[in-house]
Amino acid sequence: MVVLKIVCANCHLASKNLDVRMPHQVLPDTIFKTTIEIPAKYAKRMQPIASGEKGQMNVGAVAIMPEGWKLAPKARLPKALKKEMKGLAWAQYSKELPNIVVAGPVPGAQYEKMTLPILAPDPNKEKDIYFDKYTFYYGGNRGRGQVYPEGNLSNNNQFFAAATGKVTEIDGLKVTVTKDDGTTAVTECLPGADIVVAVGEAVEAESWLRDKNSPLLSLRSGKTVSRAKMAAIRSRRQSGTA
Structure with a gap:
């Protein structure tokens, strides 16, 4: 058995x-079936939706098969297999790649186990x-992605200060930092974010290569937290456990 990691380039x-x-x-x-189980506590875990509110966590899956292997046609599916699929719809990635x-x-609470x-x-x-x-590869995702295909962030993220300086204005989800030279930099957080810095507070520019304990902007309410703590929060959030 070969164990590898499938990486989504655009979202999760x-x-x-x-x-x-x-x-x-x-x-x-x-025709044979493959069962893909994507475990998580779907009854408890929520995901942020575009409006910033919380919704039930979704799941998705991908199967990369050898060339020549395909999704079984609906007309040939046995009734028992159709019932086991619970209405789950699989689709070819493209006409050129019917093996993917x-x-x-889909709702994770209903499709924690997917039948292909x-x-x-x-x-x-x-x-x-x-x-x-032959070798088959499978991948699954839980919750909302962090990056859209165009490269812009979703609101399932934490947001960092755009520059080193002092917070001089908080306008809704826009945080303005004034640098020592008088210029300003604005970070616009997305819906659902709770700002954890206040006007007059000193912050450092976001940089994973520098002091991990410097203050930042995050999706968590309360006091300013360290980068180390936010790294743990980010890991849980990305895996759908926060």
């Missing part, structure tokens, strides 16, 4: 294990398909 930045169960051997041109399929986002129906190819009928051992 943290990592957490999932459980995949599938047969070791299958016959040509047959995705599902979600796969159609095995037939080496007797298909070119470049052989009776051999």
Whole structure:
């Protein structure tokens, strides 16, 4: 068994294990199922939605199969397998890559276990398909992503001071820091963020390469917290446990 990490380049930045169960051997041109379990405490854990409010945590999954292996057609699905899927819709990633399929986002409380129906190819009928051992890759995500495809942040983040200086204005979610030379820098937090700094407070520019205990802006209410503590908060938030 090969254990690797699938990284989403655009949205989810943290990592957490999932459980995949599938047969070791299958016959040509047959349908078999893979069960993908994405465990989390979905009854308790919430995710921030675009408005800044909290909602139930969603999940999603991706399966990267060898070329020739495909999502089983609906017309060939046994009734028992359809029932087990609970209405979950899988889709090809693209027409050019039918061996890659995705599902979600869907409610995690309902789809903690996802059933994927796969159609095995037939080496007797298909070119470049052989009776051999094949490797499958699976990935899953929990909760809302941190980065949109365009590169801008979602509100599932913490927000840092834009410069070293003194907080001189807080206008809603916009925090203005005045530097020693008199120029200003503005950090605009997104909906759902609670500002933990006050006007007149000294802050340092966000930099993971410098003192991790310098003050910052965060999504947590209360007093200013250290970068070390916020790193732990960020890890929990990204994994859907905060």
